[in-house]
Amino acid sequence: MEPVDLDFEEADLELPSEPMTLLMGPSHPAMHGTIRMILKLDGETVQDVDIQPGYLHRAFEKMSERGTWSQVFPYTDRLNYVSPLLNNVGYALAVEKLLGVEVPRKGQLFRVILGEMSRISDHLTCNGAMAMELGAFTPFLWYLKAREWIWEACEEQTGARLTHSFFRIGGAAMPPTEKIQSQIRSILPRLLEVVTEGESLLLKNRIFLDRTQGVGILTKEHALGMGVSGPVLRSCGIDYDVRKDKPYLTYAECDFDVPVGEDGDTYDRFMVRAEEIRQSCRIIEQSLDLMKKIAPGSPEDAVSIVDPRIVLPPKDKVYTTIEGTIAHFKLIMEGIDVPPGEVYGYTEAGNGELGFLLVSRGGGNPWRVRVRGPCFFSLQAAHDMIRGKMLADIIPTFGSINMIGGECDR
């Protein structure tokens, strides 16, 4: 049979070869509604990309300067809204560093336990969503089911499902409820089962492997210079984890491993997160055991410090005694009198090093609250993970750095 288009030679076609500009996002589902990428495409290959954050900028830092130190907590919830408790802990620890106080042992263990629960929910969401964006819907639903158990436990303790605002400067809003410890213990084995089940669907799946292995590679040296932290940095083979390298709270007493990857590709980031879920479960179990050993009634057996200048008095005192009323009024209206100074407090949050640079000039209001959101740094490094790769590789790469709009744009 003769070819249909005999009129011209293939070589005469001269297909246009200039690059094509494609706007991706902010309404693209994989961009979380908050990122715009301007892509310069050669066919399906990304020649260059301009990543534009800022669509979720809410002036976190400006708002923080206007209230008291305690009024920043609800804002921190909304930084990384998948693991709000870790942000609460990070901010509380930074202010306590500036104040020079330390929470009693039970309060520290409690922060570790709830913080690690949040970290698990963060990693579950990231891994599940990444798999879903590659077409694997079932693991996503299973992981969300497991995340639901975590949120139920958080609801039991804090009364809120998403934005807890639970920790306070100098402690926590409430001591552990009666049920919470047994509830967390019962969640952990079920949770690990779900994680393994979800992995069993993905890790032998040819499509998932092909689309993640060797995709979105970040080199060690580049990651360091870019300030990338958390699972994205560890997937490159650098075992930097604030919990190990500068232990805070009671992490030094816990026995846990820091998983590292080798290639720094999307697959490694997935695996590092999956393994971190297991390590977090180990930390929670050990912390629950340590909490049991605290003698009831001892000074260690409290979640908050005893200092009327920092911690609100109990409500029955506020309503029945004049001292309690005045202390409450002063703390609410004027805020905690943090001494002048400047500190950088940092913790390991779900996505990496969450740092708060706090400047105080005395009085009840912060002078400057700078938050170092780990996503912002990972997103900057995404430029080099994406460039030179295929258009379709953006989806898993972008999913695996776990860009959280609230924390990135602040």
Place this chain on the structure above:
Amino acid sequence: MSKLILERLKAQFGDDILEVSSFRGDDVALVKPARWVDVARFVHDDPRCDCTYFVDLSANDRCDPRTDDLDMDDRFEVYVIAYSVAKKHRVRIKTRLPGDEPRLATVIPVWSGANWMEREVFDMFGVHFEGHPDQRRILTYDEFKGHPLRKDYPANRAQPLVEYREGTFNKLGPFLQDEGMPLNRSAAPDERN
């Protein structure tokens, strides 16, 4: 541990290090703006400092509009935090810039991650970084008036509406006849004729 860095810095740069402190365990060195990049490069390259990990770069407005002059000589404090993964120590280097046209050299050649952070400082404080390859706003938009984290920017200020943008992207569809990809292959030779 990282007291060592501060001692190394003082030995290397002498009077250009204006002040060192270790408040609450944070090692901080205040340097002259002219030596900003030199100090950054030294902290990065010196084998005993070895701070190759870029942690943060941001700024702080030290001016209180109620009491201070807006053009005070040391209004903006830009700082960079660097960490050594191998030696497990970190240092914060600060410098102070005048309120009137603050300018500072970029540290992107030292840590490539400084790119977006310097854009953010430009966006929020209006500090210009000389030698920055891409000095655009990052969290707000091009038409934004003022620099919101300056203390003299009122938090309740409303921004003007943005005019319709023309020609930001010259390759948005619909394409003209002689550009972009034709929808079918046979269309191309016909157009040439």
